[in-house]
Amino acid sequence: MPKRTASPARKRNIPEPTIARLPRYLRSFVGFAHDHRPVISSKELAAASGINPAQVRKDLAYFGQFGQRGIGYDFKTLDAKMREILGLHKVWRIALVGAGNLGTALLQYGGFAKAGFKIEAAFDVDPSKVGWELEGVRIWATPAIRQVVREKKIEIGVLAVPASQAQRVADAMVDAGIRAILNFAPCVLTVPKSVLVRGVDLASELEHLTYFLEKSNKNEK
């Protein structure tokens, strides 16, 4: 069977759950790149990403025909396509608000830089932290958000403050021109329609696990 040529990715039709899985595929490609292998099978990609093979094949179908039946996928092409779709061909500038334990953990988290994200500035209400650097990132007083975000052309805000302060900080971010917010506080934020918010609810993640634990407990009885 001849190798099919790549068709342009149908960007507008990719469903959100597939988009949500792309980062996991990208993470898996790193391992294959080390092996200097040009082609991977959906089974290999499934094992490396922890996503089931049928789902992998379905997801990859959205990226045009990069596969050769019985051989596999040209993962460099896939990697480039997925990065383009996720907007990862550039470095995104981030403002982190909240330099407590969670904020510090996020500053130390190597995964952001590797994925093309740069925390340009951190903010905290604690005067004893302001003016210092943490992991090479300067900590500013929270009221400076507007000025610093505009000066540094920051595009994404990460909220690592208690829920009671989250909405006020989100308002300041929006006012400063930030258009996407990753929210770690366990609350729903109200923002204009043009601003994207993604919430990371840590307790929800556990509740998803207990659903499956509970189900398997019942099946054992």
Next chain:
Amino acid sequence: MPKRTASPARKRNIPEPTIARLPRYLRSFVGFAHDHRPVISSKELAAASGINPAQVRKDLAYFGQFGQRGIGYDFKTLDAKMREILGLHKVWRIALVGAGNLGTALLQYGGFAKAGFKIEAAFDVDPSKVGWELEGVRIWATPAIRQVVREKKIEIGVLAVPASQAQRVADAMVDAGIRAILNFAPCVLTVPKSVLVRGVDLASELEHLTYFLEKSNKNEK
């Protein structure tokens, strides 16, 4: 139109994306409970949870007919049903491995206790931390996992260690009898089929945001 009686929830048929949204509904109910109102509309629930109204109606349909057309849903019944399905009628015991900044942030995170999770023990390889308490939780040496997990009947493990140590710690958790792991390390874990792993990849969350930023940037041009 007469009020319909509740039919038993069709537990086995609820799709995973719906299950993943249940915690967000539960979080929204808290606000309604404060208002002492027995019934909420799908529109109100949508606004409070940040999920679109059509999706809310679709999701709630899996929980039998608790709705009255034009009036709304009896949210106490919904709340109880969702908690039962998520296995939240009991307190789940958790072992946290890694008492660095992320681990400390998780110990301080009020959302776990509120949702019915109790961190029973923390573990760290740093001898200067072992034996101390953090937020009322004792820190043990990592090799004590097996003994402590068995003694305290711990069911869920939370991994807050660097990626390089994650697989080794996961192996120890599995060996100790833990059947569900929440993994914050940016890596895929290999575990037996009977063990559930849910990965929280913080960079992925950002990559999901950049997809939408990139798309809206293109639409503006």
